[in-house]
Amino acid sequence: MKAPLAALALAALLTVTACGGGEAPAAQGPQPLRMSIWTSNEAHLKLFKEIAAEYRKSHPQVGEITFDPIPFENYTTTLTTQIAGGNAPDLAWILENSAPDFVGSGALVPLKSKVENAAELVPAATRLWERDGELYAYPFSTSPFGVFVNTDLVKAAGQKAPRELIKAGQWDWEHANEINKAVAAKGKNGLTILNFDYKAWDNLATVWQGWGAKAWSDDGGTCQFNAPEMVEAMTFMHKAIFTDKSMPGPGTAVDFFSGDTAMAVAQISRAAMLKDATFKWDLVPLPAGPKGEYAVIGQAGIGVLKKSPRAAQAADFLAYFTNSANSAKLAAYFPPARTSLLTADTMAKTSPLLNGDQLQKVVIDGIEKGVVKPSHKGQAELAQTARAALDPLWKPDADVKAVLDGVCAKIQPLLGG
Amino acid sequence: MTDLGNRVADRAAARPRHFWTIPRRDALVGYLLISPQLAGSALFVLLPLGLVVYFSLQEWNVLAGTFEFVGGENYAKLLADPNMGQVLTSTALFSVGLVVLNLALALILAILLDQRLRGTTFFRTLFFSPVLVSLVAWTIVWQFLLQQDGGINGLLGAAGVDGPNWLRGETTALLSVVVVQVVKNVGLNMVLFLAALQGVPRQLYEAAQLDGAGAWTRFLRITVPLISPTILLTSIITVVGSLQVFAQIAVLTQGGPGMSTTVLVYYLYQQAFQFRHLGYGATLSVLLFLIVAALTLLQWRLRRRWVFHES
Numbered sequence: 001m002k003a004p005l006a007a008l009a010l011a012a013l014l015t016v017t018a019c020g021g022g023e024a025p026a027a028q029g030p031q032p033l034r035m036s037i038w039t040s041n042e043a044h045l046k047l048f049k050e051i052a053a054e055y056r057k058s059h060p061q062v063g064e065i066t067f068d069p070i071p072f073e074n075y076t077t078t079l080t081t082q083i084a085g086g087n088a089p090d091l092a093w094i095l096e097n098s099a100p101d102f103v104g105s106g107a108l109v110p111l112k113s114k115v116e117n118a119a120e121l122v123p124a125a126t127r128l129w130e131r132d133g134e135l136y137a138y139p140f141s142t143s144p145f146g147v148f149v150n151t152d153l154v155k156a157a158g159q160k161a162p163r164e165l166i167k168a169g170q171w172d173w174e175h176a177n178e179i180n181k182a183v184a185a186k187g188k189n190g191l192t193i194l195n196f197d198y199k200a201w202d203n204l205a206t207v208w209q210g211w212g213a214k215a216w217s218d219d220g221g222t223c224q225f226n227a228p229e230m231v232e233a234m235t236f237m238h239k240a241i242f243t244d245k246s247m248p249g250p251g252t253a254v255d256f257f258s259g260d261t262a263m264a265v266a267q268i269s270r271a272a273m274l275k276d277a278t279f280k281w282d283l284v285p286l287p288a289g290p291k292g293e294y295a296v297i298g299q300a301g302i303g304v305l306k307k308s309p310r311a312a313q314a315a316d317f318l319a320y321f322t323n324s325a326n327s328a329k330l331a332a333y334f335p336p337a338r339t340s341l342l343t344a345d346t347m348a349k350t351s352p353l354l355n356g357d358q359l360q361k362v363v364i365d366g367i368e369k370g371v372v373k374p375s376h377k378g379q380a381e382l383a384q385t386a387r388a389a390l391d392p393l394w395k396p397d398a399d400v401k402a403v404l405d406g407v408c409a410k411i412q413p414l415l416g417g
Numbered sequence: 418m419t420d421l422g423n424r425v426a427d428r429a430a431a432r433p434r435h436f437w438t439i440p441r442r443d444a445l446v447g448y449l450l451i452s453p454q455l456a457g458s459a460l461f462v463l464l465p466l467g468l469v470v471y472f473s474l475q476e477w478n479v480l481a482g483t484f485e486f487v488g489g490e491n492y493a494k495l496l497a498d499p500n501m502g503q504v505l506t507s508t509a510l511f512s513v514g515l516v517v518l519n520l521a522l523a524l525i526l527a528i529l530l531d532q533r534l535r536g537t538t539f540f541r542t543l544f545f546s547p548v549l550v551s552l553v554a555w556t557i558v559w560q561f562l563l564q565q566d567g568g569i570n571g572l573l574g575a576a577g578v579d580g581p582n583w584l585r586g587e588t589t590a591l592l593s594v595v596v597v598q599v600v601k602n603v604g605l606n607m608v609l610f611l612a613a614l615q616g617v618p619r620q621l622y623e624a625a626q627l628d629g630a631g632a633w634t635r636f637l638r639i640t641v642p643l644i645s646p647t648i649l650l651t652s653i654i655t656v657v658g659s660l661q662v663f664a665q666i667a668v669l670t671q672g673g674p675g676m677s678t679t680v681l682v683y684y685l686y687q688q689a690f691q692f693r694h695l696g697y698g699a700t701l702s703v704l705l706f707l708i709v710a711a712l713t714l715l716q717w718r719l720r721r722r723w724v725f726h727e728s
Contacts, residue, residue: 077691084479084695101693105480198585199671250585251565307482381692384672391674394585 030063031310033317035091035302036079040069043272044333051329055320062313072195076380083107088307090314094137096299097202099128100377108136108303114315116323117338125337128372129301137301138322141334143267144297144366145206145286146358147176147191152279153262157182162263162284172288173210173236180246180262189254189261190246194270198250198394199387205373206265206296208233210289215374215386221415223408225386226401232290234393235400242396250394267298268363269333271353283358285366297370300334335363342367382414466706472699479693491700500676500684507591508680512659514595519655520648523603527610528640541611545604552601556668559597560584563669587677590670594678598665602658606651613647614640645724653716657709681705 039045045067052065068089070078076098082088094102102108112118112135125139149162159179165171180190196203205215211233214224224230241247248254248261256264259279264270265286274281286295302322304314320326327336331347341347344360354363376382389407392398476487495501526544530537547555562568563583570580583593617640625635641648663682666672672679672687679687685705689698 080479080693081690084477101480105478107480107482199673249565249582251563251582253561253564378692381694384687384691388673388675388679391585394674 030061031313032063033065033091033310033314034068034089035065035093036068036070036082036089037093038070038072038075038095038300039269040071041272041333043275044269045069047329047332051321051326052317055317059316062317065317083305083307088305090308090310091302091304091318093140094301094303096128096301096373097375097379097383099137099299099301099375101379102303103129103131103136104377107306109306109311109315110134110136111138111304111315111318114319116319120339121337122339122342122367124367124370124372125299128299128375129303137303138318139299139337140302140322140330141269141300142297142337142367142370143269143299143335144295144363144370145265145267146283146362146366147286148256148264148266148270148274149282149284150256150259150262150279151282152259153183153186153188154179157186157188157262159183161282162287163282166284171284173207176263176287177236177240177244177246180240181244183262184245189248189252190244191240191263191265192248192254192256192261194256194264194266198391200383201387201390202373202375202383203265204237205371206286207237207289209294209296209371210286210291211236212289212291216376216411216415220376223412223415225407225411226404229291231401231404234404238393238398238400241394268335268354272333274353283354283362285362293369295366295370296373297366298373335367337367376415378414382411385410385414469699469702469706472696473703475696475699477695479695487696491697494697495700495704500679503676504679504681504684507677508660510591511595511662511678511680512656514591515598515659515662516652516655518595519599519603519606520651522599523606523651524610526603526607527614528636530607531611531614541608544607547601548604550601552664553668555601556597556665559593560669563593563597584670585674587674590674590678594662594665594669597669598659598662602655606655609647609651610644613644617643646720649716649720649724653713656712656716660705660709660712681708 035048037044037048048067049065052067056062056065075093075095079089079092112133115121115135115138118135121139122142125142126135129135129137129139147162151161154161157179159182162171162176162179165175176191184190193203193206202215208214208230211229213227213230213233216223216225237247241249254261256266257270257273257277259277268283271283285293288294302318304311304318308314322330324338324340327338328341328346328349330336331341332352335347336342342364344356344364347359347363348354348356386407389410390403392406393400393403473491474486474488476485476490477483530541530544564570565582565585567583569583573580581589583589621639621643622635625639630638660680661682662680663686666678666680666683667686670678672683681701682705685698685701688694688701
């Protein structure tokens, strides 16, 4: 009988370990907090950890605070999968394109009473994160898009630097395109729109806004991809890609930060990646379009998940993380939504990589007049459907108007109109 | 066996009868020994399978934390889904392309490497080695090769051919994913075919040759029938595998351009994890399960018609 007994014991042991693996220990001692974020940049993480360490000094009941980077491309998918799997973080960074889904679903804890001096938050920055007068995420980063310029490449192509064009009042898309065409003719890349990669089309808002185009109407009910402004803007981009070759075409690997690309449309938080750049660079506002000067902002909020068993503690940490003193520190990479901090002088103290003029022209002016990138309820499905419908545009012989009509035919049912 | 059985029976009869007879004890030990495996299968295979069917009857909103029974609503949505036609077409094209190309290439390679020539060991290793490479690493390397200005077009350019933008054309994208997958896994089927070919008795070929049969006739009349059990096995593995291809598509095309490479598994992933329609995603899983089960059953039934013998 020894063998069966041993086998039984083994089986029982295996069953117990298999079933009992996921149990959390009883709540005792310092409780850890976890925040999911999209950045894995060392400078960003170092700053976050410093603030967390300060907080723990005065809050011994809080255990380790971890910042859990999730790659940008699959950020929201990974986050919601963690939530579905019962492994939700306590705090989560939320990108603007999923703001309507998160805020509208009731997944987040109300924060208005927790946030320090919420009254001084710029209304344009909080609009996306509010519902029925309550704030559901702190507008952590309100980051205008600018154009990073590799001035070495521009000079080598015998072109005027964008800063000179700004002084001459000629910084518009036509002139920018001429510069990029000249750089591309020398065998380097012209202008790239970061994270677009012929898939994440919402980043194209940084261009089409100059033509006054919109993805959909302000109430979100009507597709506007086939409106005349959008057709004109997309025709400009199509010509730049396939005729002028001033924008690298689909299926080309481009890395502005390695120095082989003249210009990159990106948010200022990317400046951290230029810390050790081997080339001279500048940051200028987006070029003017046919409708004049404009700005586009990307946003990210930080919310506390209702599902977290430590939600109250997490909200308290968030309030500390985003108070005036810490917002000033974070402003080095993430433009603050606090009016008291939105001055070139204050921001210059914490932004070693950007000068006063860059901060004023790109960041502060950008936040004041900026339009937020398109976002809508059910954005993931909408984005994917429009991506598939836009694909035929990225061919040399595309009929721009016909493709854009096709986009509207596909997404209108999802817009609910 | 009978002898042993008799002796056991004799011993059992000689002693007073009690419940724990030797056969019962043996059976108990047997069940206990397989019980960890059974528990594992139940927990990680059968339970999730049952849960998928259960989830397919629910509307699960992850963000709001709601979970509602909706009955057959997700199945009705499946029947009315305007994308289903395109998804099933892409899946069928992908599977047929993959199975035909994989089996044909594996068989050709196996026949070539079955010859008693110098260097066959080197080539066997060469063709099998991609099977051992990490799938994602393999796919990422191919992504670089397949770019507009990547390695493949570089080679074509050297030969004076202007290569297409492989991953951006609807036909070339599907073809690229098929080829990447075939080159990755053809070695496995090749080894299986090689083993089968080496099991074919040489004297049959000699006899046929004496009867005046040519190389093609010998292949069709001797080789194919005798390796037919392996052809069945490899085709089942490859068909089922082709319906589960995900990483290659996620890395190379994300279902595009358009929806040309959105195969069922990838569409399921999009619906469940990207669009957060978990109930509908579960419904698509049930559909995938039924397709795989039906195809396997069909092949198993057909084996009686065309598999020569099973040993």
